[in-house]
Amino acid sequence: MNAIFYKEWIKTRGYLLLAFVTTLGFAGYAMLRLNRVVGLKGAEHLWEVMLARDTVFVEMLEYIPLLAGVLLALVQFVPEMHRKCLKLTLHLPYPQLRMVNLMLCFGLLSLLLCFVANYILMFSYLQAVLATELYARVLLTALPWYLAGFAAYLLISWVCIEPTWKWRVLNLLISVLLLRIFFLSPAPEAYNAFLPWLALYTLLTASLSWLSIARFKAGIQD
Amino acid sequence: MIRFSKLFFCLTIVLILLWQLPWCYAFFAAKPSKIPFTLYSGISGDFISMGQVEGKGMQRRNQSGQVYTQEQTDSLLPFFYVRQLVSDERFPDTIMGVAVTPRKVQQTNFSFRVNASDINAAKVPLYPLMESLSGRVDLIMPEDVFRITANGIEFVRMKSNSVDEGKSRQFTDALIKKDFRFPARRLAGNPTARKDYDEGYLILDDEGKLFHLKQVKSRPYVRAIALPERLNINYLFITEFSDRKTLGFLTDTQNCFYVLNNKSYEVIKTGVASYNPETDGITIFGNLIDWTVCVRTDEAATYYALAANDYSLINSFSLKEEASTIRGLHFTSSDDKFVKPRF
Amino acid sequence: MEKIIECKNLTHYYGKRLIYENLSFSVPKGSIMGLLGKNGTGKTTTINILSGYLQPREGECRIFGEDIRQMKPSTRRNIGLLIEGHVQYQFMTIREIEKFYSAFYPGQWRKEAYYELMDKLKVAPGQRISRMSCGQRSQVALGLILAQNPDLLVLDDFSLGLDPGYRRLFVDYLRDYARSENKTVFLTSHIIQDMERLVDDCIIMDYGRILIQQPVRQLLDTLHRYTCGLPESCKELPLDADFYHPSILRNKLETFSFLSPKEVETRLKATQVPYTDLKCETLTLEDAFIGLTGKY
Numbered sequence: 001m002n003a004i005f006y007k008e009w010i011k012t013r014g015y016l017l018l019a020f021v022t023t024l025g026f027a028g029y030a031m032l033r034l035n036r037v038v039g040l041k042g043a044e045h046l047w048e049v050m051l052a053r054d055t056v057f058v059e060m061l062e063y064i065p066l067l068a069g070v071l072l073a074l075v076q077f078v079p080e081m082h083r084k085c086l087k088l089t090l091h092l093p094y095p096q097l098r099m100v101n102l103m104l105c106f107g108l109l110s111l112l113l114c115f116v117a118n119y120i121l122m123f124s125y126l127q128a129v130l131a132t133e134l135y136a137r138v139l140l141t142a143l144p145w146y147l148a149g150f151a152a153y154l155l156i157s158w159v160c161i162e163p164t165w166k167w168r169v170l171n172l173l174i175s176v177l178l179l180r181i182f183f184l185s186p187a188p189e190a191y192n193a194f195l196p197w198l199a200l201y202t203l204l205t206a207s208l209s210w211l212s213i214a215r216f217k218a219g220i221q222d
Numbered sequence: 223m224i225r226f227s228k229l230f231f232c233l234t235i236v237l238i239l240l241w242q243l244p245w246c247y248a249f250f251a252a253k254p255s256k257i258p259f260t261l262y263s264g265i266s267g268d269f270i271s272m273g274q275v276e277g278k279g280m281q282r283r284n285q286s287g288q289v290y291t292q293e294q295t296d297s298l299l300p301f302f303y304v305r306q307l308v309s310d311e312r313f314p315d316t317i318m319g320v321a322v323t324p325r326k327v328q329q330t331n332f333s334f335r336v337n338a339s340d341i342n343a344a345k346v347p348l349y350p351l352m353e354s355l356s357g358r359v360d361l362i363m364p365e366d367v368f369r370i371t372a373n374g375i376e377f378v379r380m381k382s383n384s385v386d387e388g389k390s391r392q393f394t395d396a397l398i399k400k401d402f403r404f405p406a407r408r409l410a411g412n413p414t415a416r417k418d419y420d421e422g423y424l425i426l427d428d429e430g431k432l433f434h435l436k437q438v439k440s441r442p443y444v445r446a447i448a449l450p451e452r453l454n455i456n457y458l459f460i461t462e463f464s465d466r467k468t469l470g471f472l473t474d475t476q477n478c479f480y481v482l483n484n485k486s487y488e489v490i491k492t493g494v495a496s497y498n499p500e501t502d503g504i505t506i507f508g509n510l511i512d513w514t515v516c517v518r519t520d521e522a523a524t525y526y527a528l529a530a531n532d533y534s535l536i537n538s539f540s541l542k543e544e545a546s547t548i549r550g551l552h553f554t555s556s557d558d559k560f561v562k563p564r565f
Numbered sequence: 566m567e568k569i570i571e572c573k574n575l576t577h578y579y580g581k582r583l584i585y586e587n588l589s590f591s592v593p594k595g596s597i598m599g600l601l602g603k604n605g606t607g608k609t610t611t612i613n614i615l616s617g618y619l620q621p622r623e624g625e626c627r628i629f630g631e632d633i634r635q636m637k638p639s640t641r642r643n644i645g646l647l648i649e650g651h652v653q654y655q656f657m658t659i660r661e662i663e664k665f666y667s668a669f670y671p672g673q674w675r676k677e678a679y680y681e682l683m684d685k686l687k688v689a690p691g692q693r694i695s696r697m698s699c700g701q702r703s704q705v706a707l708g709l710i711l712a713q714n715p716d717l718l719v720l721d722d723f724s725l726g727l728d729p730g731y732r733r734l735f736v737d738y739l740r741d742y743a744r745s746e747n748k749t750v751f752l753t754s755h756i757i758q759d760m761e762r763l764v765d766d767c768i769i770m771d772y773g774r775i776l777i778q779q780p781v782r783q784l785l786d787t788l789h790r791y792t793c794g795l796p797e798s799c800k801e802l803p804l805d806a807d808f809y810h811p812s813i814l815r816n817k818l819e820t821f822s823f824l825s826p827k828e829v830e831t832r833l834k835a836t837q838v839p840y841t842d843l844k845c846e847t848l849t850l851e852d853a854f855i856g857l858t859g860k861y
Contacts, residue, residue, distance in 0.1 A: 003668030010665075011656050044380040048363055051346055051413065054559075083652040087618055092669045093642035097223055131378050133346050133369065144561075177238050187559035189344030194562040207227035208234075214224050219619030221579075 001102060004094070008076060008106040015075040019068045020114050027118040030058045031125040043129050050130075056138045056188050058122070065115060065149030066179065072107055073156035081160055086216060100161075100213055104206050107153050115146045137188055144191040144198065148182035151202040155179065158205070161212040164222045171208075178205070237551060240565075244550030257541055261507060262514040262527035263298040264318055269514075269525055269539060270298060285539055301327055301509035318511055327510065332463035334471070334506040341457070341499045342558030348378070350413045354420045354436045354443070361415040364437075368393070370406040370425075396442035397435070403428040410458035410470065417462050424458045424470050424482070432458075434469070434487070447487045453480075457499040463508075473499055479515075481533050493535025494526050501557060512536060518543070520557075566593040568627075569717055569749040570615065575624035577610060584610050585773050588624070592766075597743050597750040599760045599781075601854055602770030608753040609649055612721040615751065616646050628717065642670060645710035647720040651703040655695035659683055659705065662694065663712070670713050679712035699726040707735065711742070718743075720752040724759050732756070736763045761850035769857055776857050781850060787823045788853050793833070794818075794841040803836055810859045821848075821856030 034057050037046055049055060080086045089103075090096045119139065126135035155175035162168045181198070185191075191198065258273025268284040272295070275281040283289045296303040296310070300317050304327045307313040313324055348367040356362070366377045366386055374394035377386040397404075407430065411423040422436025422443070432455055434445040449455065459471040472480040472489065479494040494515055497504055503518040508530060515526040522543050527536040553561050570592040577584045584607040592598045602608050613619035614626055617633045626633045631640050654662060667674040683690070686701055694702055703726045710718060718739075724732050736759050743750050754760055760767065760781075767784065769776040777784065795802070795816050802818060804811050811820035818840070822829060826845045833840055848856065 003665055006661075006668075007654070007657070007665050010661055042381060043383065044363070044365060047348070047367065047380045048350070051348060051350070051367070079654070079656050082655070083650055084618075084648065085652055085654060087616070087646075087648050088652065088654065090618075091616065091641055091644075091646050093638045093640075094669065095638050129383055131348060131367070131369075131383060133348050137344070137346055174234065174238060177242065178234070181553060181561075184553050185559065185561045187343060190559055190561045192344055193560060197563075204230055205234075207223070207230050210224055210227040211231055217618060217620075219613055 004102045005106050008103055011079055012075050016110050023064055023068055023114055023118050026061055026064050027121050030061055038129055050134055054187050056141045058138055058142055061142060062145050065146045066152045069149035069152035070156050073153045073160060076107055077157050077160035097210055100209055111149055111153055140192060141188040144182050147199055147202055148179060152179055154205045158208040158212055161209050163216045163220055240551040244548045247548055257523045260525050261299050261302055262512055264511045266298050301331060330465045330510045332508045337503040338501055338557040339559050349411055351437050352420045354422060355438045361420055363415050372405045374404055393442045396444045400444045400446045402433055408458055410460045412460050412462050418464050421460055421462050421469060424460055426455055430454055449489055473497055490533055492533035493528050569594050570751060571627045573624055575621045577621045583773055588775060590768055590778055592749060592751055594749055595747045596765045597763055599764035599767045600753045601767055603858055606770040606772055609721060615719055643716040645713050645715035645718040647706055647710055647723060649721050651706040651725055653694055653706045658691050658693050660690040666709055673714045675712045675714050679708045682708040700728060703727055716748055718750045722754055723752050724754050724756050732759060757851040757854050771858055784853055785848060788848055790821055790846040790848055791829055792817060792819050793843040796839055799838055802838060809857055
């Protein structure tokens with residue numbers, strides 16, 4: 001397992017560092033903008049606007065985790081598909097599905113680390129200026145966006161591993177539609193009740209990669 | 223494992239088709255709603271509908287099909303078209319035997335609108351309580367907001383994000399003195415400075431008793447409102463119309479619609495047959511003589527004409543809503559602001 | 566003799582194009598088997614099926630007695646695989662890739678074998694594989710297989726991109742390695758000269774079928790090239806299937822056959838065509854391959 005993570009780490013370390021810094025940068029910038037509002041108009045203004053209108057002030061972060069997930073999947077699986085390197089990976093004396101699962105697991109864990117860092121950053125600033133109800137609203141509203149990051153990672157991985165272009169396009173179409181579900185409503189906290197189910201579904205999408213692996217092993221080609 | 227992922231893949235395809243096919247159909251075949259804008263005319267004793275008629279453009283007509291011109295409509299709905307009538311110098315001195323002035327009409331006119339999606343949304347349970355009697359003409363937003371916990375009311379200063387213990391205790395004591403049971407079941411207010419005056423909040427306590435809370439000269443004003451026997455209130459709305467006649471609207475668990483009068487705190491059942499805030503939308507255009515209430519459900523729009531003095535039913539009619547969406551999987555709905563799967 | 570690889574009745578199509586039908590062969594333990602064939606006869610297809618990355622339309626393959634479609638991970642430990650184009654993880658350095666692979670082969674990994682080879686390459690251990698030349702990459706891939714020390718080596722086009730000197734070195738190394746440790750090797754190559762030095766047995770494939778499978782020694786001992794002069798009027802000779810690719814060029818017949826010179830003479834006489842100067846020549850593997858598969 002360490003060796004598998006070692007390979008994934010070599011592949012993705014550059015990107016992960018970049019993703020970590022960039023997502024933190026965006027989250028930090030969002031907090032900085034909030035801080036400017038507080039500085040210019042007072043914290044009251046922030047509270048009043050949040051109470052009166054459907055806004056959480058961090059809307060700029062909406063597609064950042066999605067992008068981080070998509071890119072991680074590409075960085076991790078495009079080299080595997082380059083000249084069918086995946087054959088080497090699957091030839092290793094290790095159960096093949098478990099191998100793929102561990103590779104996905106590595107990606108999910110690194111995204112989790114990155115996103116948790118984002119949340120810690122946002123939480124530590126927001127809890128100082130906003131009441132529990134308000135910062136909970138901000139963080140809950142951002143949660144489906146971050147979940148979309150995980151979903152995007154798993155779905156795009158599936159698209160990458162798929163051996164034929166015809167299916168790759170179909171899978172991409174399905175992925176885009178599935179990812180749309182995460183961005184259906186701009187209303188704050190609209191996903192609260194749906195979120196646990198969406199998270200479960202997201203985790204299950206990891207199983208789609210098994211299908212592509214099976215197709216890869218059967219040698220299906222364009 | 224592979225079998226599971228095949229199954230999961232098929233399930234995903236089915237869900238996507240169930241979701242996207244009706245969406246595509248709705249996108250390409252959707253027709254605008256045909257429910258016309260309708261008001262009750264006390265003068266003709268009938269509803270006048272104004273809307274686009276296919277091939278004929280904008281048409282105004284009553285329920286028996288008689289078509290009116292714009293000018294005729296202005297005269298039949300003098301309260302609604304008051305500004306037009308004044309500008310045409312056609313505004314009468316009396317309407318239906320009541321002496322009126324444009325100013326008086328404008329002051330007593332009101333409109334009220336609530337959609338189901340306003341009710342079914344995640345809200346922040348923090349409420350600004352304004353000073354109702356500041357001595358100033360303009361209202362100003364307070365520097366704190368309150369929340370109602372299981373044990374009391376808590377004021378949080380926005381600037382420092384800290385609880386104002388003294389004020390919290392003062393207001394909690396005032397509520398407890400009036401036999402208020404924490405926490406609150408529902409709460410209705412209108413927290414904006416852009417209104418004529420402030421009536422604070424209507425609060426339903428944990429036992430279903432109704433209270434009126436406002437801040438008067440920095441002190442709590444709490445009034446326990448006596449409710450008719452066996453009235454189980456469900457939803458509350460504060461009105462704050464400029465004529466100050468009403469304090470709020472209420473619905474009960476049977477979806478009956480009540481008016482809460484100002485000053486007397488009288489609760490009066492209206493002639494509206496049924497209004498469920500969770501599923502229906504309501505619009506009210508009120509004037510000195512009568513109110514036109516429209517309750518829109520998924521199936522129909524029902525118009526009620528109510529007398530402005532006792533809210534009794536004068537007239538009503540109903541229009542069937544054509545179902546334009548086909549069955550399938552939807553994630554959003556016009557009835558709420560949530561995303562969740564619904565079949 | 567224990568069979569390490571056993572393929573029975575393999576049939577495969579790409580779409581509607583038949584690659585081969587009912588192909589059967591086996592590779593005994595300790596032998597070095599070369600798969601020869603012109604481009605498009607299904608060499609790589611066979612390697613793909615053997616390495617478990619292609620499901621044949623029909624038939625089954627067993628390696629170490631196990632069906633390759635349901636092979637246990639631990640069995641793969643003993644199979645060294647060199648895939649088409651000698652691909653390796655390009656994002657790793659020489660040192661990283663060794664560290665990565667060694668974790669999967671505890672107890673059998675021969676680090677020295679790998680680094681010995683890398684030392685000869687004159688590349689820094691920190692160099693990324695993507696920055697290397699094609700030949701250097703091939704050597705990294707081969708080095709990793711040697712370090713893995715498997716009982717069976719499956720090598721697709723093993724001499725790809727190697728310098729002549731290094732190719733010779735590798736062929737010799739591989740032969741000694743296989744002989745001394747009783748390893749089994751299954752390989753394909755474009756360069757048949759190399760094969761002659763290396764393989765014990767060969768399978769020569771034609772489109773859709775196996776032409777012959779036999780030990781190289783036996784093949785070269787029995788297959789001969791026959792030439793003779795023919796009268797000018799003779800444009801075609803009614804020869805049967807025992808004569809491979811008879812061709813007449815400037816009144817000279819050239820053909821290949823497993824028949825003995827005596828038998829050839831008898832058969833030629835039977836055609837009643839006057840011929841002169843019948844010659845019998847022994848062949849190299851390359852000549853034999855061309856003789857059996859034709860020049861075109």
